[in-house]
Amino acid sequence: MLLYHGARPNPRAVRMFMLEKGMSIPMRDLDIDKGENREPEFVARNPSGQVPVLELDDGFWLAESGAIFQYLEEIHPEPALIGSTAQERAETRMWQRRVERRITEPLYAAFHYGKGLSMYQERMVVLPECVPSLVKLMHDGMRWLDSVMTERSTIVPQRFTVADIVLYTAVDFGDGVGLGIPEDLNTLRNWRTEISWRPSAKTSLHPRSSETGMRY
Amino acid sequence: MLLYHGARPNPRAVRMFMLEKGMSIPMRDLDIDKGENREPEFVARNPSGQVPVLELDDGFWLAESGAIFQYLEEIHPEPALIGSTAQERAETRMWQRRVERRITEPLYAAFHYGKGLSMYQERMVVLPECVPSLVKLMHDGMRWLDSVMTERSTIVPQRFTVADIVLYTAVDFGDGVGLGIPEDLNTLRNWRTEISWRPSAKTSLHPRSSETGMRY
Numbered sequence: 001m002l003l004y005h006g007a008r009p010n011p012r013a014v015r016m017f018m019l020e021k022g023m024s025i026p027m028r029d030l031d032i033d034k035g036e037n038r039e040p041e042f043v044a045r046n047p048s049g050q051v052p053v054l055e056l057d058d059g060f061w062l063a064e065s066g067a068i069f070q071y072l073e074e075i076h077p078e079p080a081l082i083g084s085t086a087q088e089r090a091e092t093r094m095w096q097r098r099v100e101r102r103i104t105e106p107l108y109a110a111f112h113y114g115k116g117l118s119m120y121q122e123r124m125v126v127l128p129e130c131v132p133s134l135v136k137l138m139h140d141g142m143r144w145l146d147s148v149m150t151e152r153s154t155i156v157p158q159r160f161t162v163a164d165i166v167l168y169t170a171v172d173f174g175d176g177v178g179l180g181i182p183e184d185l186n187t188l189r190n191w192r193t194e195i196s197w198r199p200s201a202k203t204s205l206h207p208r209s210s211e212t213g214m215r216y
Numbered sequence: 217m218l219l220y221h222g223a224r225p226n227p228r229a230v231r232m233f234m235l236e237k238g239m240s241i242p243m244r245d246l247d248i249d250k251g252e253n254r255e256p257e258f259v260a261r262n263p264s265g266q267v268p269v270l271e272l273d274d275g276f277w278l279a280e281s282g283a284i285f286q287y288l289e290e291i292h293p294e295p296a297l298i299g300s301t302a303q304e305r306a307e308t309r310m311w312q313r314r315v316e317r318r319i320t321e322p323l324y325a326a327f328h329y330g331k332g333l334s335m336y337q338e339r340m341v342v343l344p345e346c347v348p349s350l351v352k353l354m355h356d357g358m359r360w361l362d363s364v365m366t367e368r369s370t371i372v373p374q375r376f377t378v379a380d381i382v383l384y385t386a387v388d389f390g391d392g393v394g395l396g397i398p399e400d401l402n403t404l405r406n407w408r409t410e411i412s413w414r415p416s417a418k419t420s421l422h423p424r425s426s427e428t429g430m431r432y
Contacts (some may be wrong), residue, residue, distance in 0.1 A: 074302040
């Protein structure tokens with residue numbers, strides 16, 4: 001297998017996921033700022049033109065981080081980051097989806113249409129007039145999650161899961177682009193601090209092999 | 217098990233999924249227009265306040281249609297609507313996610329903030345100023361999918377999957393609220409016509425037990 005990645009939070013989430021599982025997969029680092037993921041030969045194989053992409057042994061290109069997490073869990077079940085039973089997996093997928101819809105999607109959209117506008121307007125339909133509303137939507141989602149996460153330290157009760165990875169890599173990125181967690185959301189801020197102590201959280205947006213322990 | 221549903225496209229997608237599998241699950245129909253899914257006792261068990269919800273035998277409430285599809289596939293694998301192998305499942309999840317992100321999510325948002333505004337402004341953060349841009353985004357996604365789907369009749373090549381169900385129920389709903397497929401997208405319009413011939417597509421937004429063959 002070969003992981004095409006780059007300096008973006010979703011590829012980082014996949015790296016963090018692999019570190020939690022102790023998996024090592026060769027990686028190829030693309031320069032996203034320069035648009036290496038928009039080159040014709042890349043888009044021909046991933047029509048969404050995004051990273052991460054996991055190339056499987058038969059040459060199949062698997063895009064979408066959510067699909068990559070599930071695939072890696074299936075071929076390398078332990079430690080479970082989605083779940084060990086159908087019901088555990090269902091619960092994790094439910095929380096992951098809630099987190100994506102209410103927090104990470106508006107966060108990434110606010111970045112693409114806001115701070116990232118000059119880069120992304122060449123690559124996608126952009127909605128710059130919606131940025132203030134998207135930030136409001138993201139804050140509403142964060143406030144909601146903060147309110148339902150009292151009395152637990154992980155998004156899925158009592159289990160560290162991919163939902164924590166998806167949100168952690170998003171808010172860590174958000175912090176650097178003016179889209180952080182509001183100061184008064186103590187539950188969510190404490191959750192973030194606790195996740196940051198995990199060795200896998202030491203991955204950065206700009207990975208070096210000494211950080212990740214993976215081959216390039 | 218018990219499925220809480222209502223007259224909305226995502227519950228319809230779950231019903232269509234069950235019909236394809238020949239599954240019969242008791243259902244309880246909520247009046248979404250009246251907000252039965254926003255009553256305190258419902259929100260206490262599903263803090264997102266949405267349908268569908270699948271109540272499992274031990275009383276656990278599973279929300280989010282994407283998580284429900286996966287759970288039903290795990291407990292009732294045949295016929296496979298996600299996939300029979302890890303790679304098939306991965307491919308389906310990739311396409312489902314692309315369809316959601318580029319088409320169904322902007323479509324539902326454009327409905328919630330547009331035609332559905334008077335209802336939804338009481339229930340969620342709404343972004344009415346973004347409706348024209350969301351329609352543009354949705355059309356861009358439809359145009360993209362139309363361009364990559366030439367030479368195949370299903371979203372995942374050569375297999376009818378949950379990705380078809382997710383998109384079909386969305387565009388069928390969209391048609392009724394002024395968010396249809398543009399006239400010039402022949403590939404996508406032909407795809408839709410072909411899906412509409414499946415017996416499972418005879419489910420409607422307002423199900424009657426004679427239509428679905430399921431108990432209430």
